[in-house]
Structures are given as C-alpha cells and as structure tokens.
Amino acid sequence: MVIPDYKKYLAGERLPHIWCAGCGNGVILKALLIVLAELNFKHEEILLATGIGCICRAGDYVSFQRFQGTHGRTLAFVTGLKIARPDLKVFCLIGDGDCAAIGMGHLIHAARRNLDVAVLVANNLNYGMTGGQFSPLTPSKSLTSTSRTGKTETPLDICRLAEAAGANYVARTSVFHHGELRKFIREAISKKGFSLVEILTPCPTYYGRYNKIGGPGEMLTWFRDKTVPLNKYLQMNPEEQKDYFWRGKLVERDTLDFYTQGEKMKRPDD
C-alpha cells in the first residue's frame, strides 16, 4: 500500500505528543490522517472536534481546524456548528468516558437527529487521563483503580446503542486491525448522516497493567485474540459472548440526515 502524504495534516512542530509509550491513540490519529490524505481534503474544509480525555489531545497535533469542547459535550457543540456550517466536514474523536458516560445523552440525540458527523470513539477501556478508573465500556470483572476487586457493573455496547438511536453507519474494530480501521474510518467519513466507529485501543499504562495483560505488544495481541467477527460472535451463546468483543460493520443505511431533513420540511411560505 502506498501511504499518501498525511503529514500535511500533522502539526509536526507540536511533537512529541503527551501520550504514554504503547498507547494506541497515535495509531488512531495516523489512520485518520491517512484517510484524510486519501480523500484529499483541503484544510479549510475539515474540522476535528474533540472533548476531554487522552484521545482529545489529538487536536493539538493537527494542522487543520480544531475544536475542543467540554467533557462529554462535543456532539452538542457540533450540533450548533453543523447547522451554521453544513458544508464543513466534521469528525469527532472522543473517548469511552466522554461519549458513553458524561456525554451519552448527547450521543443518543445526535444519532437520533442523524447529525452529519463521523464519531470515532477511542475505547481504551478506562479513564486514562485521570489514572485508570473504570468507564461504562470497561468489561465486567476488570481491575481498575476504582474497582480493585473487579468491576461489578455490566458494560454497555455503545455500537448497539448508536444503532438503536438511528445512526446511519456503525462499526467496531481495534488498532490491531489497521487495514480494517482505515476502511471503517473512510466509510464513516464518506457516509452522509451520523456514523460511529468504536476503536478498541490499548492503555498499557493502566488497563493493561492492572489486568496483567502485559505491555504494548501483548495488549495488541490481546485485542487480536479477544475480538471475533460479528457473524461469528452472533453464533456464540451469551455466556461465551461475555469474553469477547465483536468487530465488524453493524449498520449501513441511508436515512436522511438532520440538516437535509430540516431543509425539506421548510414550507415555501416560511
């Protein structure tokens, strides 16, 4: 594969980044930038919207337009922004805590409205920025700094939630599956309407260490072994399913997006 010139989107002078060694966030950012280069966007056509958390520092390392909101509210900000600037291509890069805990309401409503935005959820299975607490997406029984004897709560499938809320495109993969990752990001960005890609990404500093998975390399192979294609996952019994993450494409449809729907409903005498 010939890698296109993605570095024009990178604010190289801002490096080194703040992410820990072995963190998957750089892989996600690079995958996004490669897709942008493949689609050859102009700098002024695109905007990276982030929230608060490890992945949200990505905005500091891009050379194009960047918006960083408050924790959990990114999609609410983007709702207003997209009404004012429907021409702007917006991608959100948010974490599992940001989108599934504090910002879950906004995620559901953005998907329900079918806002034309691509949401990339970097799921590192815990709150990394604050030192490794469990999030709603952390698997049951996981050890974290706030679940020393194992997480007792049931995790959430954010993809199924987005599907039920009305998203036009939903997929899940991991940073280990790099080809699939770029493919899903490209499809999500190209899709009109709300799209969500959940990306499993290693946090060796906290999740990997607490759960004795190992270093960066071991965490990547862990994602390889712990993920199964969606069709295979659906054939498993519910008990078996608990030990795996499905990956693949969950939804692909073409419901009218929020802005187009609104424009269509305007009566001529308005």
Place this chain on the structure above:
Amino acid sequence: MTEEKNKVQFLSGNEACVWAGIHAKARFFAGYPISPATEIAEMCAQELPKHGGFYIQMEDEIGSIAAVIGASLGGLRAFTATSGPGLALMQENIGYAAMAEVPCVIINVQRFGPSTGIATKPAQSDVMTTRWGTPGDHSLIVLVPSGGQECYDLTIAAFNLAELFRTPVIVLTDAVIAHLREKVTFKTKEELFLINGDKRVLRVTGLVHDNFGYSSDVPEVAEKLITRLAQKIEGYQALLPRPRFYGPERPEVLIISFGISARAARQAVYLAEQEDLAVSLLELQTLWPFPEEKIRKIGAKAKTVLVAELNRGQVQREVRACGISPEKVRGINKIDSTVITPSEILNEILTIIKKNN
C-alpha cells in the same frame, strides 16, 4: 426589518427579547423549555425560520448553550434563554465561552429559587450566579433590563457587546417583566449599529492556550491569558450601557436598584417628589462588571443609600464594597416571591428620613 408603521409595538419582555434578537441579526436559537422563559423558545421556533434562521430544541440546557457556542463559532449570531435551574446547568459552558472567547447571548429570566423554587414567580437572586457561577477568574457582561423597552434595547446591546468583547453576555430579566406587556418602540435599521463578526472556525479549546490556539501549561502563558480575560471588559466600561439617574444630585436617600424593583423605585421617587423629599434613583443597566466608580461618586453625595432588590442583599454587598461607608447603606429586600411595591419603598424612605433628622 422594522417598518415605520410597525415601529410601536405592545409586547411582553420575553417577546421584546426575541424581536431584539431578530433585529440584531441573531439567526440561531437553541433552547430547552423552562418557566418563565419558554415563550422565548416558542417564538424563536416560529419566527427565526421566517428570517432565514434556525431553532433547535436541545436535550437539556447543557446542550443548548453548547449548540449556541458551536453555531456562533460557525458564524451565526446565536442565543438561548433559560431560568435558574437551566442557568445552573449552563455554567460550565458559559465558562468555556469566556475561556475560548466565543460571543453568545443568554437571556436568563429569573424565577424564585434555589432549585425548582416557585417556577412562575419572580426573584432577583441570580446576581452572583451570573457573575461567579462558572469556576475560575473570568469576566463577562450582565445587563439588567427593567421593562419591555429595556428588554429590547439591552438585548440588541447584548449581541453587539458579545461580538465586540468576544464574550458571553447575559441579559438578566425576571418573571414579572418577562410577562409584563408594554409599549416597545423598535429601532430602525440606522439606529442598530450592528457589529459584524467573521465566519471562520479556527483552533478553539477550553484549555489554557497560546496565541495560536494550541494548549499550554506554561505558567507565563496561563497568567497572561487569565489576566487578559479578567481585564478585557473592566477596562472598557464606558462602552457598556450606563446606569440611569433620576432625581436631585444631593439626595437625602439614594435608591440603587435594577429590573422590576427599579420600576417600583421610579414610582417611589415620583411619590417622594410630591412630598418635597430629596430622593433619587440610580437604575443599573449593566450589572456586571459592577459600575463601582459611578456608584462611589453618586453614593458619596447621598446621606443614605437604599438598595432595593428581590434577594437577601446581593447587590447591597457590592455597593458596600464600592467604598461607601457601611453605616450609610441600607437595603429593602423581599424574599416571599412577590415584588417590592412603590409604597413599601416610600415607607422605608420616610423611616430613614425620620431617623436621619
């Protein structure tokens, strides 16, 4: 735009705020229903699309202010309206707008609180919430209309000041003037003096940032940014709506008031005048930044300063902090969810004058 024949209108304070928004070219409103501010959202839903604008009903007030900030960054003049509980939810993002310097207008129709309180009754107890509700050192502008015309005029001013200072501006009304129907004269195109913002999203963050919008944790960068944010409005108070002064310059009693209480005070000044009493009124139009110098100057010439407000003395505290000797400052306050009447203020004036002599 406003045609000559429609110039004089009969409007509630809430309606006056909406027309002000439309005339000030606001084209985006995001809101969430809440008494006693709901009519603003209802009317925006009806009127904005007719003027090429957008109304969106968000999932909560946090989302409303976020969408307003997003739309503003996208180049639309944007506003929202709420009341106490909603204002509480908006606070984090109001701080964001102050930090990221995004112009936006928030109309806060005060109701009796704290918490759900009495949803349909008035209060003036959000004085400190509007100023210090969001954490951290910051500055913002709060304007306090006292009737329909002022709702219209000050909301237009709010949009201009938001653009000029790149800051959130809160228009602080209350449940009474929001629903009080009065004569309102619209401004003509020539009278509007709109300031135009540009239409670019750049690099925006709520983190401490350098001049290029990149985040920074360098102490010097943080100090420079916070100092500038805290001082950028205080240094230009002459550009903000000035307090109105009624009555003799060296009064026996100077009333300081705002909003609906200032309306009662105006009548009290008139009644006092009938009885040959030297009573004046300083009616605030800008609440924050607090017009300290003006109050110090005018207050020095009065024997007694009486602060009339529907709370337990939030503005009275600020008046004392202006450097007026504490024994000179008194308050007339009401916290029973009803308004202060002119005769109540007059009685207080008579008691004070009797005591003074």
